[in-house]
Amino acid sequence: MLFEKQTVNHPLTNVLKQAGKIILGKDQQIRMAMCCILARGHLLIEDVPGVGKTTLSHVLASMLGLHYQRIQFTSDLLPADIVGVSIFDRESSTFRFHPGPVFSQVILADEINRASPKAQSALLEAMEEHQVTADGKTMKLPEPFFVIATQNPSHQVGTFPLPESQLDRFLMRIRLGYPDQAGERALLKGEDRRELIAKITPAMTVEDLLLLQKEVAQVFASDALIDYVQALVNYTRDSARFEMGLSPRAGLAILRAAQSWALMAGRKQVLPEDVQTIIPAVVGHRLRAVANGDAKILDPAMELIRSVAIP
Numbered sequence: 001m002l003f004e005k006q007t008v009n010h011p012l013t014n015v016l017k018q019a020g021k022i023i024l025g026k027d028q029q030i031r032m033a034m035c036c037i038l039a040r041g042h043l044l045i046e047d048v049p050g051v052g053k054t055t056l057s058h059v060l061a062s063m064l065g066l067h068y069q070r071i072q073f074t075s076d077l078l079p080a081d082i083v084g085v086s087i088f089d090r091e092s093s094t095f096r097f098h099p100g101p102v103f104s105q106v107i108l109a110d111e112i113n114r115a116s117p118k119a120q121s122a123l124l125e126a127m128e129e130h131q132v133t134a135d136g137k138t139m140k141l142p143e144p145f146f147v148i149a150t151q152n153p154s155h156q157v158g159t160f161p162l163p164e165s166q167l168d169r170f171l172m173r174i175r176l177g178y179p180d181q182a183g184e185r186a187l188l189k190g191e192d193r194r195e196l197i198a199k200i201t202p203a204m205t206v207e208d209l210l211l212l213q214k215e216v217a218q219v220f221a222s223d224a225l226i227d228y229v230q231a232l233v234n235y236t237r238d239s240a241r242f243e244m245g246l247s248p249r250a251g252l253a254i255l256r257a258a259q260s261w262a263l264m265a266g267r268k269q270v271l272p273e274d275v276q277t278i279i280p281a282v283v284g285h286r287l288r289a290v291a292n293g294d295a296k297i298l299d300p301a302m303e304l305i306r307s308v309a310i311p
Contacts, residue, residue, distance in 0.1 A: 012212065012264065014203035015063045022059050022196050023052055023176075025183030031264065032174050032281050033060060033148075037209075038216050039260035041171020041253065042127050042147040044112075044285060049152065051176045054110060055193050057148040061106040064209055065202030066144070069104035073115035075158065079122035083132050097134060102126050105142050105206075109149035113159045120166055123147060127169045144209060164244070164286075171253045172278075173285035212263070219259040220269045227311045228272055229254050232279070235308050236287060242300065243288045253282050272310045279305055 012034070019030045033056060036043045045053040054070075061068035071082060084100035101107065102123070112120060126132050130141045149170070152159055167173075179187060187193075229251060237245030258274040265274075280301040287300035 011204035011208045015060075018200070018203055019056075019059050019063055022193055022200075023056050024186050024190075025179045026052070026056075026176055029174050029176055030056070032172065032278070035257060035260045035264055035278065036172040036281075037064070037144075037146055038212050038263065039171060039253075039256040040144070040213055040216075041257065042149070042169060044149050044151060044167070044170040044173040045176065046151040046153065046173055046285075047175050047177065051178060052193075053150040053176060054108065055197070056176065057106070057108045057150070058197055059200065060148070061108075062197060062200040063203045064106075065204065065206060066105035066146075066209075067142070068106045068108065069101040070108040070110055071101050072110050073112045073119065075114060075116060077115045077119040079119055082119065082122045083126075083134050086135050095135070097137070099139075102132060103139075103141060105144055105146070107145075107147045109147055111152055112149040113151045113162055115160065117160055117163065120160070120162060124166065124169065144206070144213070167285050168247055168249055170285065171257060172281040174281050216256065216260045216263050219262050219267070221255060221259060222269070224311050225258075225270050225272065225275070226255070228275060228308070229258075231308050231311070232275070232304055235304060236283075239307075241290055241303070243290055246283060246286055250283065250286050254279065257282050276305050 016027070016030060016034060019034075020027050023030055033043055033045075037060065043057075045056065047053055058068065058070075071077075080100070082100050082102050084098050084103070086095040086097045088094075089096045107123075107126075109123065126141060126145070127147050130143065130145050131138050132141065133139070147170075151162070178184075232254065233246045233251045236242050254275060255270075257278040258270045261274045261278050262268075262270045280299075283304065284301050287304070289300055289303075
């Protein structure tokens with residue numbers, strides 16, 4: 001198994017190390033993004049402009065040697081701009097389908113909440129089924145397939161909040177935040193990030209990535225661990241402190257992300273600590289505290305961890 005061979009030269013170690021040289025001072029966020037990819041999940045990066053959201057997605061795609069396409073979401077973007085469109089071919093007197101940018105291994109949906117809900121929904125089938133349907137024909141997308149979306153804070157002008165159905169399809173949401181003083185100084189004195197990205201050589205093959213994804217599903221989760229995940233999910237459904245409980249898809253996301261985190265730590269078994277580590281990224285965009293409720297619920301994920309004891 002690939003994870004049993006982790007060394008300083010392990011492909012996963014190399015990806016994390018090389019990405020950390022470009023995205024300065026964000027090792028935890030890089031690990032979380034990689035955890036999401038190994039768990040075969042889609043990633044939402046939410047933060048203010050200019051903190052490196054696009055750079056992180058580009059770096060990961062380049063490190064993994066995957067075909068990468070960026071889609072700039074704007075208010076006039078149409079579903080056909082994402083999925084593709086059929087154009088009449090005079091020579092053959094038939095309509096010919098021209099695939100859109102979604103037919104790539106990594107899609108950067110940049111500023112996804114600047115597009116209309118109609119354009120946003122064009123990604124739903126692709127994210128869930130890894131396929132798209134156009135003109136009554138269903139077409140498979142390449143594997144592996146990931147959507148990394150960036151989102152501006154909802155209070156900014158010209159944004160359309162993502163509906164719950166779309167948010168639930170992102171396995172994780174992370175925030176980058178501003179760099180610390182040392183990281184920002186290194187950024188100011190260092191080489192242009194775009195030039196560094198251009199020099200990237202893949203640190204992992206597609207075959208290695210697919211193998212690691214299979215190994216994530218084989219990381220052992222005990223009955224006690226499953227009990228803990230169920231207790232977390234049930235608490236959100238029974239508590240009056242949340243607007244809506246976590247879905248079965250969210251429960252699966254918690255388990256799979258915890259398995260991925262355990263694998264990255266070189267373990268064959270998931271621990272409750274793995275669940276607690278990934279919980280903020282997995283449930284943070286799915287849970288909302290009840291409006292006008294307990295004012296102390298500023299962080300629903302931490303509230304969940306504090307309220308549910310480990311069996």
